[in-house]
Amino acid sequence: MKRAPSPLSLVLAGCLSLGALLSASAASKPKAKAAEAKGGPGLPAPDYLPEDARALLRKKMARHGQDARDLMFSVTLLRYDVARATAERIAAEPRIDRPQAGSEDEPAAFLPERFFVLQDEVRRRAQAVAAAAGKKDDAALSESYGLLVQTCVSCHSVYLKRE
Numbered sequence: 001m002k003r004a005p006s007p008l009s010l011v012l013a014g015c016l017s018l019g020a021l022l023s024a025s026a027a028s029k030p031k032a033k034a035a036e037a038k039g040g041p042g043l044p045a046p047d048y049l050p051e052d053a054r055a056l057l058r059k060k061m062a063r064h065g066q067d068a069r070d071l072m073f074s075v076t077l078l079r080y081d082v083a084r085a086t087a088e089r090i091a092a093e094p095r096i097d098r099p100q101a102g103s104e105d106e107p108a109a110f111l112p113e114r115f116f117v118l119q120d121e122v123r124r125r126a127q128a129v130a131a132a133a134g135k136k137d138d139a140a141l142s143e144s145y146g147l148l149v150q151t152c153v154s155c156h157s158v159y160l161k162r163e
């Protein structure tokens, strides 16, 4: 007799078919596919930022894509060690310093103050994810991950709209 699929295997099947769907839709758009090959579709360009300043920032942020994937899968699938290591890596990422007075043309000088506030917040929230993964506390893991992702989106929003 066939056993009924467990809830976890249903979740896994759901994730896998979502993945298949996403890659199928990427494959149908050649431009999106080329961007994927470079590590992700990336953020749209903010209109206030000079191209060379953006290039510098992009380079600094290039690891976000891999970290985002690793964290999403490891938290979702309760792979505590990977989740903890990835969250610690995010927390330890070098930060962009606030601009010094008199250096108006460095990339940081174009960024809004809130960018730097969120940069600190993401560190604290990533530390909370690492702690929850370390304790194998599933409820704390899902909640802290949700809060962390809020900060990710907030910063991208502030960055694009310069609020």
Ligand code: HEC
Residues within 6 Å of the ligand: 038, 039, 040, 041, 042, 043, 044, 045, 046, 054, 057, 058, 061, 062, 063, 064, 065, 066, 067, 068, 090, 115, 116, 118, 119, 122, 148, 149, 151, 152, 153, 155, 156, 159
């Ligand atoms: C302090 C602000 C800030 C925070 C916090 C932040 N990001 Fe980013 N992120 C950026 C900037 C700036 C870029 C580069 C934007 C560009 O391409 O112009 C970026 C780029 C990215 C990219 C695209 C990378 C690529 O290859 O183009 C991904 C994916 C990403 N971030 C994910 C995340 C995730 C996940 C988090 C939270 C864990 C996060 N970011 C937190 C500012 C931030």
